[in-house]
Amino acid sequence: MRVFFIGFGQAGGKIxxxxxxxxxxxxxxxxxxxxxxxxxxxxxGLNQIELKDRILIxxxxxxxxxxxxxxxxxxxxxxxxxxxxxxxIDDRGTHDIDAFVIVAGLGGGxxxxxxxxxxxHLKRIYREPVYALGILPAPEEGRLYSYNxxxxxxxxxxxxxxxxxxxxxxxxxxxxSVRGAYQRLNDEIxxxxxxxxxAGEVSKSGVGEMVVDSSEIINTLRxxxxxxxxxxxxxxxxxxxxxxxxxxxxxxxxxxxxEAAEEVLTGEDKSAKIIGLVRRAMLxxxxxxxxxxTAERALVLIAGPPxxxxxxxxxxxxxxxxxxxxxxxxxxxxxxxVSSKVAAVVVLATIGDAPRIRELLAIAKETKEDVxxxxxxxxxxxxxxxxxxxxx
Ligand SMILES: Nc1nc2c(ncn2[C@@H]2O[C@H](COP(=O)(O)OP(=O)(O)O)[C@@H](O)[C@H]2O)c(=O)[nH]1
Ligand SMILES: [Mg+2]
Numbered sequence: 001m002r003v004f005f006i007g008f009g010q011a012g013g014k015i016x017x018x019x020x021x022x023x024x025x026x027x028x029x030x031x032x033x034x035x036x037x038x039x040x041x042x043x044x045g046l047n048q049i050e051l052k053d054r055i056l057i058x059x060x061x062x063x064x065x066x067x068x069x070x071x072x073x074x075x076x077x078x079x080x081x082x083x084x085x086x087x088x089i090d091d092r093g094t095h096d097i098d099a100f101v102i103v104a105g106l107g108g109g110x111x112x113x114x115x116x117x118x119x120x121h122l123k124r125i126y127r128e129p130v131y132a133l134g135i136l137p138a139p140e141e142g143r144l145y146s147y148n149x150x151x152x153x154x155x156x157x158x159x160x161x162x163x164x165x166x167x168x169x170x171x172x173x174x175x176x177s178v179r180g181a182y183q184r185l186n187d188e189i190x191x192x193x194x195x196x197x198x199a200g201e202v203s204k205s206g207v208g209e210m211v212v213d214s215s216e217i218i219n220t221l222r223x224x225x226x227x228x229x230x231x232x233x234x235x236x237x238x239x240x241x242x243x244x245x246x247x248x249x250x251x252x253x254x255x256x257x258x259e260a261a262e263e264v265l266t267g268e269d270k271s272a273k274i275i276g277l278v279r280r281a282m283l284x285x286x287x288x289x290x291x292x293x294t295a296e297r298a299l300v301l302i303a304g305p306p307x308x309x310x311x312x313x314x315x316x317x318x319x320x321x322x323x324x325x326x327x328x329x330x331x332x333x334x335x336x337x338v339s340s341k342v343a344a345v346v347v348l349a350t351i352g353d354a355p356r357i358r359e360l361l362a363i364a365k366e367t368k369e370d371v372x373x374x375x376x377x378x379x380x381x382x383x384x385x386x387x388x389x390x391x392x
Contacts, residue, residue, distance in 0.1 A: 002214075003098065004101070008111040009037055009108055009114065011111060014045075020033050034053040042066070043055075069145070073113065076113070077114070086122075101132070115132060133164045134163055199212045199217060212335065219329075225349075226288070229346070230348065234276075292348050294353045299347040302314055
């Protein structure tokens with residue numbers, strides 16, 4: 001899929017920067033990107049996104065210093081400068097893209113407030129779908145982050161055509177700080193979503209047996225709401241792939257023909273391996289822990305060396321996923337890569353239940369009630385003052 005990424009805020013910018021780094025390693029470039037931020041230093045910290053594609057907004061308001069955790073100001077600045085943001089996006093070219101993807105940490109200020117506003121305007125102007133990839137804060141970051149995330153998410157889910165969630169708290173290790181984990185988490189994010197967003201693009205090693213094109217990804221995501229992604233990778237590659245790679249490297253000069261024939265994986269093995277991978281992807285740690293049986297649709301992607309691909313394996317995995325989710329629409333296919341590993345990605349689209357989302361919404365409700373109560377307290381104080389005998 002050809003994707004136009006908008007990295008909003010610090011987390012968004014960093015993650016999109018890594019998507020571009022990954023894209024540069026592929027013969028066919030599929031990604032285009034800009035970064036938008038109210039903080040100049042965050043933009044300067046990027047490596048891959050070109051300087052002219054790093055957009056500083058809100059200069060008259062916050063003078064390049066960022067909005068802190070004030071997502072209301074983040075939203076306001078974005079709304080005020082939406083025309084210039086859209087002009088820049090338009091100028092970079094949108095005619096050949098399949099989708100927009102806005103990436104942001106939802107617990108902060110700029111990305112949290114700005115993403116829903118940008119999603120609304122992109123949808124209004126373009127026909128291509130607008131997806132969001134939202135990062136949830138860990139509880140240890142404090143109630144304000146959770147509150148910001150809940151408010152941003154409630155709007156974002158309505159504005160974007162589908163919202164992928166990555167939950168920082170489910171991914172950082174015990175005892176590890178969130179900040180200390182960023183680089184590792186970002187690697188995990190880019191690995192998973194890279195496979196998804198690159199699906200359907202032509203690679204050097206040819207076309208898959210069962211190619212997934214962009215319209216299948218788009219149809220999977222059509223239901224909107226929140227989606228979660230599973231991933232598994234197998235280190236063991238089929239012997240035939242190893243041989244081919246060995247031969248290519250000129251390392252297998254003395255390799256005996258008989259041995260070579262014996263070591264080729266049979267169709268059954270390949271198929272079983274793919275099914276095993278898909279099960280691991282769906283039952284393992286998801287980007288957002290959720291009840292997969294509540295997913296409306298799913299997409300199964302297998303990426304790896306052409307010799308490891310297997311039509312029957314993909315078909316069987318799709319049936320297995322279909323038996324386990326709420327809906328019956330399971331799409332999927334394979335695509336060849338030059339990598340020596342086989343990766344499976346399962347997109348659980350439009351999920352009905354995720355504990356962390358419920359928790360966030362509850363925190364937001366509590367926080368809102370606290371704010372109302374403190375306002376009431378202030379009002380009561382004021383009432384008391386009004387009947388203060390001194391003023392009668
Ligand atoms: N996974 C991940 N999360 C991040 C990263 N940087 C910040 N975050 C999280 O994203 C949220 C928003 O922070 P930030 O992006 O700095 O806010 P903004 O710049 O105001 O949009 C917080 O919950 C951070 O913990 C990162 O590099 N990776
Ligand atoms: Mg920050």
